[in-house]
Amino acid sequence: MARTTITDVARAAGVSKGAASKALNGHKGVSDATRVRVHEAAAALGWSPNAAARALSGARAGAVGWALLRSPKSASVDPFFVEMFSGVELELASTDLSLIVKLVFSHEQELDLYRRWAAERRVDGVMLTDIYVDDPRPAVLQELELPLVAFFPGAPTEVPAPGVPFVWADQALSVHALLDHAYALGHRRVGWIEGDPAKVAPVLRKRLSAAWAAEHGVEITTIFTDHSPEQGAAAALELLARDRPPTFIVFDNDVMALTGLSVCLEAGLSVPEDIALASFVDSPLCAASTPALTALHHPIADQGRVMTRRLVEVLESGGDDDELGTEVPGTVLVPRRSTGPVGR
Amino acid sequence: MARTTITDVARAAGVSKGAASKALNGHKGVSDATRVRVHEAAAALGWSPNAAARALSGARAGAVGWALLRSPKSASVDPFFVEMFSGVELELASTDLSLIVKLVFSHEQELDLYRRWAAERRVDGVMLTDIYVDDPRPAVLQELELPLVAFFPGAPTEVPAPGVPFVWADQALSVHALLDHAYALGHRRVGWIEGDPAKVAPVLRKRLSAAWAAEHGVEITTIFTDHSPEQGAAAALELLARDRPPTFIVFDNDVMALTGLSVCLEAGLSVPEDIALASFVDSPLCAASTPALTALHHPIADQGRVMTRRLVEVLESGGDDDELGTEVPGTVLVPRRSTGPVGR
DNA sequence: ACGATAGGGGAAACCGGTTTCTCCGTCAAG
DNA sequence: CTTGACGGAGAAACCGGTTTCCCCTATCGT
Numbered sequence A, B: 001m002a003r004t005t006i007t008d009v010a011r012a013a014g015v016s017k018g019a020a021s022k023a024l025n026g027h028k029g030v031s032d033a034t035r036v037r038v039h040e041a042a043a044a045l046g047w048s049p050n051a052a053a054r055a056l057s058g059a060r061a062g063a064v065g066w067a068l069l070r071s072p073k074s075a076s077v078d079p080f081f082v083e084m085f086s087g088v089e090l091e092l093a094s095t096d097l098s099l100i101v102k103l104v105f106s107h108e109q110e111l112d113l114y115r116r117w118a119a120e121r122r123v124d125g126v127m128l129t130d131i132y133v134d135d136p137r138p139a140v141l142q143e144l145e146l147p148l149v150a151f152f153p154g155a156p157t158e159v160p161a162p163g164v165p166f167v168w169a170d171q172a173l174s175v176h177a178l179l180d181h182a183y184a185l186g187h188r189r190v191g192w193i194e195g196d197p198a199k200v201a202p203v204l205r206k207r208l209s210a211a212w213a214a215e216h217g218v219e220i221t222t223i224f225t226d227h228s229p230e231q232g233a234a235a236a237l238e239l240l241a242r243d244r245p246p247t248f249i250v251f252d253n254d255v256m257a258l259t260g261l262s263v264c265l266e267a268g269l270s271v272p273e274d275i276a277l278a279s280f281v282d283s284p285l286c287a288a289s290t291p292a293l294t295a296l297h298h299p300i301a302d303q304g305r306v307m308t309r310r311l312v313e314v315l316e317s318g319g320d321d322d323e324l325g326t327e328v329p330g331t332v333l334v335p336r337r338s339t340g341p342v343g344r
Numbered sequence C: 001a002c003g004a005t006a007g008g009g010g011a012a013a014c015c016g017g018t019t020t021c022t023c024c025g026t027c028a029a030g
Numbered sequence D: 001c002t003t004g005a006c007g008g009a010g011a012a013a014c015c016g017g018t019t020t021c022c023c024c025t026a027t028c029g030t
Helices: A006-013 A017-025 A032-045 A051-056 A079-092 A107-120 A137-143 A171-184 A200-216 A229-240 A254-266 A284-288 A300-317 B006-013 B017-025 B032-045 B051-056 B079-093 B107-120 B137-143 B171-184 B200-216 B229-240 B254-266 B284-288 B300-317
Strands: A063-069 A098-104 A125-128 A148-152 A166-168 A189-194 A219-224 A248-251 A276-279 A294-297 A325-327 A332-334 B063-069 B098-104 B125-128 B148-152 B166-168 B189-194 B219-224 B248-251 B276-279 B294-297 B325-327 B332-334
Touching (some): A006 A017, A006 A032, A017 A032, A051 B051, A063 A079, A063 A300, A079 A098, A079 A300, A079 B098, A098 A107, A107 A137, A125 A137, A125 A300, A137 A148, A148 A300, A171 A200, A171 A276, A171 A294, A171 A332, A189 A200, A189 A229, A200 A219, A219 A229, A229 A248, A229 A254, A248 A254, A254 A276, A254 B284, A284 B254, A284 B284, B017 B032, B063 B079, B063 B107, B079 B098, B079 B300, B098 B107, B107 B137, B125 B137, B125 B300, B137 B148, B166 B300, B171 B200, B171 B276, B171 B332, B189 B200, B219 B229, B229 B248, B229 B254, B254 B276
Parallel strands (some): A063 A098, A148 A166, A166 A325, A189 A219, A189 A248, A248 A276, A276 A294, B063 B098, B125 B148, B148 B166, B166 B325, B189 B219, B189 B248, B248 B276
Antiparallel strands (some): A294 A332, B294 B332
């Protein structure tokens, strides 16, 4: 089966190649009658534009890129990515853009990837999901002239980098929801087992929780980890071993919360009577454990959709876009069995 | 920053464009000295080949495609995909191939997607993961001359389609592991809540389990579902309502197993004393539930790696490849609390 | 020393689109 | 009636590689 090209379409419609191109792309310079004729010919021949040829002649590559930074040891994908991925794909399904996902194992590799993507003209834009403190990626991408949209778990006053379009979910809302819940139950000493302090979100949350704590006269101890179950367990043990241990512990993800729960149970504590536990992100795991874990439900898929929508807009507008920050729907606290009134 | 092209490299090395191309691609026709000079120039200029131009001139597109068929209502991604995805990405990370993933909502859409990919020359090959009975996709892909590799949960004698390279995991091993476990515990009536009967795997498993049942004098009832928690629960209720209900129920996935567990507990049955439950696929959910669910652990990520490796080989060999079926590592039964000796 | 041969490397065509430039015909204004 | 403006459409250049074809030169054999 011979591949049908635009030349075939043009011949079938009785026009030149150039005219056919204009007709098919909705550019002016062809009459309506010709336009219709060309479209009919294209449909009849079942023509689709060759992506490579199109990208080569300076038009769009028809794809967006998403780099996933993972440590070489644990290349497993977290539920955050999975959820966001489904939102991204859902939004892209209604466009003719492809999604290219690539796993990288270091920041250096990631930057190289962007350079390659730019040189190869393989993607039209890039999605950035885990923003680091002093993240070099936005600047590199801007220099490469690769459009980007960052997903930024932020606050009204925070910006990932100057001039970068971003989508943000208000962390204050989430932090306060969890802390208000603890406070209402009578808890006054809270432990917070956070993620990577090199990332913006954990640092920001620590700042937000500290501010809230000062306001409410609550003592909050934050411990940063690498999100692994091991470090989560170690952090939990460390908190429990203190002179005046917290009565309420927040874990930044479901996996740590689950191992934290095991640690508490093995230490002979009963949950939530002796100690209350909560996870910052909800997942089926939180619902399935015993006792079920109180957690924050983040509409991550929706956030992924918004981010994708935003990237598509940036690509269509060609970058001369007015607003930079778009807020996405916030979070909902899902109280479960693992949190209750402070014991004595 | 001006984009550096192969012409720049050629000029810097003092050779022609064509010679530079040959040098960089390891084709013969250039001396070693020139080859080295060109490579040095390319490195110095930080040149990467423009993917579009390369694809256009008949070479590879540098990408492989993976279509995900999901029902419009539940676009959520299952753990199977997630695990396989991480294996695929892990394997691709060491190549310069990109992965393009696209969500589709119907078989028709999926076939259209393949036609588009072929016409656009966007991908060099395709991965097929959920093989259906009388699946039309292999034939379509072969007609489009798109190389493919199918992941096929099969048996030694089964083949997804003639002439199609595939990677297979032996279902007999899995089915027998689970049934032997049940048999050893004294169970003689087994319920099996399967997935979609339009897919090859559930049908094959039913056949395998029936054969095993005939051999061992065990009664097995299979119910097909759409993998949703609702249908899983309904199927479990149906089995429990029988005159002589099964004493051991297998669920095809973790989500159904979990809701099935709830159904049993709510019916006042104790697990595993009154009824034993197992999941055909393991997941953190199975380990976290109470009681923890006995499950089969499939090395899905490894299987994804093998499938990807195979596709890369097919692409490199240009299709004239001898062997078609590659077996991937099998499964391991993980006994947990949800299964025990048959009660009375 | 001369002819045959092999291989390095340059010129140009080609992949399939997009875009620019130019020509031509038509219609409106002077 | 002449001239100018405008819009439709063709020709050709271009994007950045790969590949074919051919020439030229160095080497080998006799």
